Amino acid sequence: MKNKIKELRAKMNITQEELAEKAGVRRETIVFLEQDKYNPSLKLANDVAKALKTTIDKLFIF
Amino acid sequence: MELTLKQYQKIRLVIVIVLAFFISQSIVFRNFFIPVILLITSSLLLMYFRKKVKGVIADERDYAMGGKSAFLAMQIYSWIAVVFMFLFYAMSDLNPYYYPVAMTLAFSTCILMLLYSVIFRYYNKINFADKKLIYSVFILALFLAIVLAFSLRLFSGEDSWICQNGQWVEHGHPSLPAPTANCD
Numbered sequence: 001m002k003n004k005i006k007e008l009r010a011k012m013n014i015t016q017e018e019l020a021e022k023a024g025v026r027r028e029t030i031v032f033l034e035q036d037k038y039n040p041s042l043k044l045a046n047d048v049a050k051a052l053k054t055t056i057d058k059l060f061i062f
Numbered sequence: 063m064e065l066t067l068k069q070y071q072k073i074r075l076v077i078v079i080v081l082a083f084f085i086s087q088s089i090v091f092r093n094f095f096i097p098v099i100l101l102i103t104s105s106l107l108l109m110y111f112r113k114k115v116k117g118v119i120a121d122e123r124d125y126a127m128g129g130k131s132a133f134l135a136m137q138i139y140s141w142i143a144v145v146f147m148f149l150f151y152a153m154s155d156l157n158p159y160y161y162p163v164a165m166t167l168a169f170s171t172c173i174l175m176l177l178y179s180v181i182f183r184y185y186n187k188i189n190f191a192d193k194k195l196i197y198s199v200f201i202l203a204l205f206l207a208i209v210l211a212f213s214l215r216l217f218s219g220e221d222s223w224i225c226q227n228g229q230w231v232e233h234g235h236p237s238l239p240a241p242t243a244n245c246d
Binding site: 020021024025026028029032038040041043044 | 117
């Protein structure tokens with residue numbers, strides 16, 4: 001599943017570590033998400049979307 | 063006192079090294095009481111330090127990978143254990159020492175499968191049930207009863223050697239030859 005995490009994170013000017021802390025996951029999980037190598041649960045998708053001040057449907061491309 | 067993930071990992075490594083050293087020494091000195099105490103103590107210590115870690119130690123991706131890895135590891139172990147169990151059982155006529163090895167492999171595989179089924183059932187249904195506590199206690203009791211039955215069969219001493227008047231005497235039909243240790 002494609003997503004715009006990297007793009008939005010760059011716009012917000014925050015590091016992977018900071019995003020991971022806000023979403024309550026490890027930095028490696030953010031790396032995997034940005035590389036489209038991991039499909040998150042609905043909860044994590046929502047947490048990441050919230051951390052990036054957007055919504056799930058705008059963040060993930062279904 | 064808060065710990066970083068790296069500090070926690072260092073502490074964990076030290077505990078594992080100390081534990082490995084003491085367990086190996088305990089085996090050499092044939093003292094099996096110390097390793098059990100050490101295992102419990104180190105588990106409690108690790109639990110304590112884990113709570114002190116600031117930040118996330120494991121997240122949903124780790125748990126997902128852990129689940130897949132555990133399932134695969136269980137399948138691989140079961141297949142290997144079953145194949146070797148049959149091999150050792152078939153060769154136990156040539157060497158009676160192979161028989162307990164075969165039985166250990168068979169019983170360990172059974173207990174592993176049983177434990178997996180119980181835990182799977184718990185997460186699949188009981189975790190969401192209304193009478194969760196009653197179901198949990200019942201399944202735990204059932205599991206303990208089965209483990210106890212296996213243990214009693216294994217350690218019952220029905221077919222073993224007994225030390226009587228300075229001599230090893232057959233009790234039942236032991237599959238192993240008489241112990242080589244002195245019988246006083």
